Amino acid sequence: xxxxxxxxxxxxxxxxxxxxxxxxxxxxxxxxxxxxxxxxxxxxxxxxxxxxxxxxxxxxxxxxxxxxxxxxxxxxxxxxxxxxxxxxxxxxxxxxxxxxxxxxxxxxxxxxxxxxxxxxxxxxxxxxxxxxxxxxxxxxxxxxxxxxxxxxxxxxxxxxxxxxxxxxxxxxxxxxxxxxxxxxxxxxxxxxxxxxxxxxxxxxxxxxxxxxxxxxxxxxxxxxxxxxxxxxxxxxxxxxxxxxxxxxxxxxxxxxxxxxxxxxxxxxxxxxxxxxxxxxxxxxxxxxxxxxxxxxxxxxxxxxxxxxxxxxxxxxxxxxxxxxxxxxxxxxxxxxxxxxxxxxxxxxxxxxxxxxxxxxxxxxxxxxxxxxxxxxxxxxxxxxxxxxxxxxxxxxxxxxxxxxxxxxxxxxxxxxxxxxxxxxxxxxxxxxxxxxxxxxx
Ligand SMILES: [Zn+2]
Numbered sequence: 001x002x003x004x005x006x007x008x009x010x011x012x013x014x015x016x017x018x019x020x021x022x023x024x025x026x027x028x029x030x031x032x033x034x035x036x037x038x039x040x041x042x043x044x045x046x047x048x049x050x051x052x053x054x055x056x057x058x059x060x061x062x063x064x065x066x067x068x069x070x071x072x073x074x075x076x077x078x079x080x081x082x083x084x085x086x087x088x089x090x091x092x093x094x095x096x097x098x099x100x101x102x103x104x105x106x107x108x109x110x111x112x113x114x115x116x117x118x119x120x121x122x123x124x125x126x127x128x129x130x131x132x133x134x135x136x137x138x139x140x141x142x143x144x145x146x147x148x149x150x151x152x153x154x155x156x157x158x159x160x161x162x163x164x165x166x167x168x169x170x171x172x173x174x175x176x177x178x179x180x181x182x183x184x185x186x187x188x189x190x191x192x193x194x195x196x197x198x199x200x201x202x203x204x205x206x207x208x209x210x211x212x213x214x215x216x217x218x219x220x221x222x223x224x225x226x227x228x229x230x231x232x233x234x235x236x237x238x239x240x241x242x243x244x245x246x247x248x249x250x251x252x253x254x255x256x257x258x259x260x261x262x263x264x265x266x267x268x269x270x271x272x273x274x275x276x277x278x279x280x281x282x283x284x285x286x287x288x289x290x291x292x293x294x295x296x297x298x299x300x301x302x303x304x305x306x307x308x309x310x311x312x313x314x315x316x317x318x319x320x321x322x323x324x325x326x327x328x329x330x331x332x333x334x335x336x337x338x339x340x341x342x343x344x345x346x347x348x349x350x351x352x353x354x355x356x357x358x359x360x361x362x363x364x365x366x367x368x369x370x371x372x373x374x375x376x377x378x379x380x381x382x383x384x385x386x387x388x389x390x391x392x393x394x395x396x397x398x399x400x401x402x403x404x405x406x407x408x409x410x411x412x413x414x415x416x417x418x419x420x421x422x423x424x425x426x427x428x429x430x431x432x433x434x435x436x437x438x439x440x441x
Pocket of ligand 1: 100102103104117118119120
């Protein structure tokens with residue numbers, strides 16, 4: 001399929017999701033009232049709940065469920081030598097060409113020939129541009145440090161290897177997990193929040209004895225794919241892609257991507273890499289601090305190998321939204337629904353009084369107050385109940401609880417399921433337990 005045809009199909013599906021994100025408050029363009037800042041996005045009320053739920057889902061799967069994984073929250077600004085040791089200063093570059101007429105910049109491998117794709121002007125020769133964002137640290141410009149906004153969170157983990165080893169009573173094999181922002185000055189950001197200059201990573205670096213790395217690599221491949229299944233993403237849209245020799249980083253022994261089939265093609269959600277002992281060796285060389293591990297059982301000393309699982313949080317959120325989005329043709333209209341897993345949906349339930357009188361609002365309020373002690377829930381008494389259902393369908397709220405006239409007589413409520421639109425009636429004092437079972441399943 002030609003690039004053009006692909007991007008026009010992309011725009012149909014993507015445009016619908018972007019429109020929903022804006023309409024319901026998941027994701028907005030950054031600085032929109034000033035015309036927007038390209039490739040930067042803000043998460044609105046529903047978006048931040050969804051994103052926080054995804055991050056918690058990851059943290060629980062990695063840190064809470066594994067006794068040999070501990071957490072870290074390292075600073076975004078790091079010593080400039082870190083990026084010399086990691087190779088980013090020298091190698092983290094893209095070849096760029098500039099248009100001499102309109103001044104637009106392109107990655108040279110993204111343009112054909114020597115003419116500007118935007119205006120037809122003459123392009124410059126390709127030059128290497130570093131993708132790290134630079135800034136100054138210090139009060140006086142003269143003695144200011146030049147520092148970088150980290151282009152990946154991984155290095156914050158590597159330079160804390162000894163600190164954590166010495167303070168947490170962990171023994172190899174063990175892992176360090178971190179969620180945090182990273183910055184890359186990509187010249188061609190694209191596809192909404194799929195590729196952005198500021199993004200959030202969820203990374204885990206697992207330190208293992210050399211020789212056991214292949215086994216652990218397989219273990220983490222399986223664990224990570226299962227995580228996406230548990231998120232509720234359709235299995236047939238997920239696949240592994242193994243890096244061949246051309247794609248493989250020079251230090252990596254093996255690498256697989258978890259890919260999702262977007263409308264614009266199969267794209268990487270997460271990288272699982274066998275990074276060998278490359279990173280700790282480099283930091284040992286540049287810092288002159290011994291990074292080896294002493295195994296007091298076997299009396300061996302070695303530099304651990306690292307198995308890395310590196311996921312993009314924003315990408316995962318976009319994948320969840322695109323995978324969950326459906327337009328259903330009903331008898332008389334079209335229903336837009338987000339089939340989000342209850343575990344990560346922004347609101348677990350919405351509570352409606354059928355009408356705004358006869359004590360129904362009071363009873364619905366009481367249910368809301370009870371449920372909100374444990375969950376994000378939403379009270380809504382505005383407009384026809386059918387329209388309230390539809391608003392929650394677009395927000396991905398799995399359950400709508402309605403107080404009607406029967407509720408006042410026998411203390412029951414209806415619960416309407418988002419996906420099937422079927423309703424059941426249960427006793428009001430069973431609602432909290434019923435909901436708890438559904439959202440933790
Ligand atoms: Zn141009």
